[in-house]
Amino acid sequence: xxxxxxxxxxxxxxxxxxxxxxxxxxDKRRRAWDEVPRWQIYLPLSIYLLFTLIPFxxxxxxxxxxxxxxxxxxxxxxxxxxxxxxxxRSFGTYFQNSVLVGVATLFMTTIVALxxxxxxxxxxxxxxxxxxxxxxxxxxxxGALLLVPLFQIFAELRxxxxxxxxxxxxxxxxxPLSMILISGFIRNVPYSLEEAAWVDGCNRFTGFRVVVLPxxxxxxxxVGSFAFVHSWNHFLFALMFLSNQDKQTIPVGLNTLLxxxxxxxxxxxxxxxxxxxxxxxxxxFIQKWLITGFSAGAVKG
Amino acid sequence: MAQxxxxxxxxxxxxxxxxxxxxxxxxxxxxxxxxxxxxxxxAYPVISVFYYSLQHYNPTKPWRNGFAGxxxxxxxxxxxxxxxxxxxxxAKWVVVEVGLQLLFGLALALIVNQSFVGxxxxxxxxxxxxxxSGVLTSAIWVLLYNSQTGxxxxxxxxxxxxxxxxxxSDTSTVFPAAVVADLWRGVPFFAILILxxxxxxxxxxxxxxxxxxxxxxxxxxxxxxxxxxxxxxLSTLLRAVWEFxxxxxxxxxxxxxxxxxxxxxxLYIANTSVDAHNFGYASALTTVAFVILLFCSIVYLxxxxxxxxxx
Numbered sequence: 001x002x003x004x005x006x007x008x009x010x011x012x013x014x015x016x017x018x019x020x021x022x023x024x025x026x027d028k029r030r031r032a033w034d035e036v037p038r039w040q041i042y043l044p045l046s047i048y049l050l051f052t053l054i055p056f057x058x059x060x061x062x063x064x065x066x067x068x069x070x071x072x073x074x075x076x077x078x079x080x081x082x083x084x085x086x087x088x089r090s091f092g093t094y095f096q097n098s099v100l101v102g103v104a105t106l107f108m109t110t111i112v113a114l115x116x117x118x119x120x121x122x123x124x125x126x127x128x129x130x131x132x133x134x135x136x137x138x139x140x141x142x143g144a145l146l147l148v149p150l151f152q153i154f155a156e157l158r159x160x161x162x163x164x165x166x167x168x169x170x171x172x173x174x175x176p177l178s179m180i181l182i183s184g185f186i187r188n189v190p191y192s193l194e195e196a197a198w199v200d201g202c203n204r205f206t207g208f209r210v211v212v213l214p215x216x217x218x219x220x221x222x223v224g225s226f227a228f229v230h231s232w233n234h235f236l237f238a239l240m241f242l243s244n245q246d247k248q249t250i251p252v253g254l255n256t257l258l259x260x261x262x263x264x265x266x267x268x269x270x271x272x273x274x275x276x277x278x279x280x281x282x283x284x285f286i287q288k289w290l291i292t293g294f295s296a297g298a299v300k301g
Numbered sequence: 302m303a304q305x306x307x308x309x310x311x312x313x314x315x316x317x318x319x320x321x322x323x324x325x326x327x328x329x330x331x332x333x334x335x336x337x338x339x340x341x342x343x344a345y346p347v348i349s350v351f352y353y354s355l356q357h358y359n360p361t362k363p364w365r366n367g368f369a370g371x372x373x374x375x376x377x378x379x380x381x382x383x384x385x386x387x388x389x390x391x392a393k394w395v396v397v398e399v400g401l402q403l404l405f406g407l408a409l410a411l412i413v414n415q416s417f418v419g420x421x422x423x424x425x426x427x428x429x430x431x432x433x434s435g436v437l438t439s440a441i442w443v444l445l446y447n448s449q450t451g452x453x454x455x456x457x458x459x460x461x462x463x464x465x466x467x468x469x470s471d472t473s474t475v476f477p478a479a480v481v482a483d484l485w486r487g488v489p490f491f492a493i494l495i496l497x498x499x500x501x502x503x504x505x506x507x508x509x510x511x512x513x514x515x516x517x518x519x520x521x522x523x524x525x526x527x528x529x530x531x532x533x534x535l536s537t538l539l540r541a542v543w544e545f546x547x548x549x550x551x552x553x554x555x556x557x558x559x560x561x562x563x564x565x566x567x568l569y570i571a572n573t574s575v576d577a578h579n580f581g582y583a584s585a586l587t588t589v590a591f592v593i594l595l596f597c598s599i600v601y602l603x604x605x606x607x608x609x610x611x612x
Contacts, residue, residue, distance in 0.1 A: 052485070140598065235434065283431070
């Protein structure tokens with residue numbers, strides 16, 4: 001899949017002829033796909049949807065029904081569990097911390113990866129191949145297994161118990177893949193567009209900002225939301241580096257609820273919903289870009 | 302490596318005149334922030350893991366600290382049955398998870414790539430667990446599996462199984478229970494990547510195959526699968542590494558139990574370093590894990606002839 005990248009950047013005009021031909025062929029295309037009997041789509045899809053949705057329903061049920069109830073319908077509805085988790089279990093504080101970590105990681109990852117990705121896409125320089133190799137190899141480095149040395153580094157930097165340590169650690173482990181993806185996206189933008197901008201009097205930076213950046217939007221949304229969702233969800237770094245309760249993040253809070261001797265299921269469910277809402281919103285918003293972003297940069301290039 | 306090769310095949314960007322707006326330092330300046338972050342927070346920790354793997358290092362037993370040679374490695378391979386148990390369990394976990402995720406992910410991608418009524422909504426719904434974290438997955442499935450008000454209670458109401466069954470605390474059921482929970486979250490990953498790649502299959506190929514009288518199964522085997530080959534190889538490899546390394550789900554769901562039945566090697570390493578403070582030994586185990594991962598990845602890429610036919 002990666003090798004196809006070269007074809008794409010070689011022939012940026014390739015999609016055009018296909019677009020011209022398209023109107024001639026719609027019936028033929030539809031006929032080819034209409035052969036699949038409908039039940040062969042809907043039956044497996046419904047079974048899989050049940051498998052996907054029952055767990056979601058289950059957590060909603062536990063979060064909304066009254067304590068001690070065993071009804072399968074959350075009625076009468078109660079928000080008691082949410083109030084309890086938000087105040088008594090300090091999910092309000094965790095939520096703020098998680099948002100801070102997520103947004104900071106998003107911006108740091110995108111900006112650093114954009115700079116590096118541009119260099120990889122547009123320049124030949126001496127250590128480029130070595131650098132690309134290092135990016136790929138870093139994919140094999142498990143963050144979980146580096147917890148102890150990372151802890152020592154942050155202790156040296158006096159950053160234990162500060163959200164900065166988690167933001168840096170999350171960013172670092174997001175960077176390699178983000179940079180590879182972004183350099184793929186940039187390579188898909190014809191270099192001649194940028195050169196035309198320079199002729200018109202732009203310098204390299206304004207040329208990039210005016211011409212390339214708008215075209216990168218779907219890709220950057222995919223990469224940025226990836227970074228946000230990952231740092232929102234990831235829990236080991238926060239668990240290790242943040243010991244003060246008022247600094248912890250949502251996944252750590254959930255783990256605390258999970259590892260209690262007798263688990264308060266209602267609180268756990270409500271906490272889980274609070275953890276899920278932001279990522280579900282982000283996901284619903286970016287889903288379309290995710291597929292196009294991937295097919296533009298990740299999988300083909 | 303494949304990426305580097307692809308880069309080498311790229312046409313060289315036009316050479317710039319000397320003294321133009323672009324100094325030669327620019328690419329280095331642009332990669333500097335990323336390179337510095339990675340040196341400081343990935344390369345340096347990796348090197349220190351290698352260093353500590355040759356040391357006795359345990360802050361709670363400082364009198365033993367010092368150079369150990371290969372003692373830690375010898376101990377792991379000869380005197381630590383738990384190392385072997387966790388290694389075998391890791392292999393089992395990775396193979397079962399990645400195999401099933403690929404199978405279901407591929408099937409799901411093929412289904413939602415068809416055009417049918419309600420496609421956009423079904424896509425959004427079946428992909429949604431992708432965004433759910435390991436900890437939240439644990440929370441959801443602990444709610445489903447709990448012995449008092451979980452799904453077993455309602456199954457028992459219907460006459461299936463017994464009341465009070467707890468799949469997560471029984472060594473014979475904990476593995477399938479954890480596998481299903483991780484599948485729920487992992488299948489969308491494959492489905493999304495494969496769907497993205499499916500959209501780039503040229504429709505002409507199918508039309509040509511149709512004209513030649515090839516049925517849907519033959520079209521799938523001869524057109525779709527070869528097209529997806531590289532995507533499948535790379536995503537299974539990345540996912541296998543990820544499944545091996547990721548401890549979120551098992552750590553929070555089973556804690557490696559009951560009775561160590563679901564302890565993977567990374568989980569064992571985390572316990573050795575965090576709970577037992579045996580950093581030297583944990584570093585040696587980490588080094589072994591690195592080497593195993595690297596070796597398996599190279600063998601896998603060789604055997605699967607990644608990127609072979611296109612070139």
